Amino acid sequence: MTTTETDRAASDPAGAPSARTRIRRLAENARYDRAALLAIVDATYVCHIAFHDGGQSHCIPTACWRRGEHLYVHGSNGSRLLRVLQSGAGVSVSITHVDGLVLARSAFNHSMNYRSVVLYGSFETVNGDEKVAALADFMAHLAPGRQGQARPGNRNELAATTVLRVSLDEAAAKVRTGGPQDDAEDLDLPVWAGVLPLTLVPGPPARDAACNVAAPDYVLQWKDRTF
Secondary structure (H helix, E strand, O other): OOHHHHHHHHOOHHHOOOHHHOOOOOHHHEEOOHHHHHHHHHOOOEEEEEEEOOOOEEEEEEEOEEEOOEEEEEEEOOOHHHHHHHOOOEEEEEEEEEEEEEEOOOHHHOEEEEEEEEEEEEOEEEOHHHHHHHHHHHHHHHOOOOOOOOOOOOHHHHHOEEEEEEEOOOEEEEEEOOOOOOOHHHOOOOOOOEEEEOOOOOOOOOOOOOOOOOOOHHHHOHHHOOO
8 A cells, every 4th residue: 555545544534533533624534543642642741631610611631641442640639620520521622743844836825734633522530550550651751760769658648639531442643744835826926935844853951959869861861851
């Protein structure tokens, strides 16, 4: 299968996991293949969860990580977001990476290059050993190797923390790459056109003033990490 055929298969509406995850607007940018979706999820630290609490609608950003075929979040037991999620309410979760600003010759053809995921479902509570393992995975997602050095959560800290997960079964990705798509009649306009790339770049580690411990490898290697 050629690259073009692979891309076409990945954006085939028949590949959508459900009717509400089928991408209709710019369907050619849809990505229903698992590898593309998981790569976008694994590259993020934050998702946005949209929900209705019975009185108002909300969209809350929160830390997230993937473990197997689920997206995990955590927080204080008293969190309004987590209380609603624990009720089994249906939610929508979104993740977005902006990779560039696409400048076209006409104002209405400007765009962005991006990678995004939207998923639908209901969260479930994670308890016991799985809760501990999930939080360890969260630490590994933040900084691989950190879990073996930082003090683990104690009984009270674990009891005060809720961990939830939602299946990635009903999710779809949408990706745009490339340059501007100008109308033929605009191609000769004397206007600069192209892409202004945007990249998340890690900065140098900033040691806490009270820390006298030598930086471990994962800290020293932080500046070389790519997103």
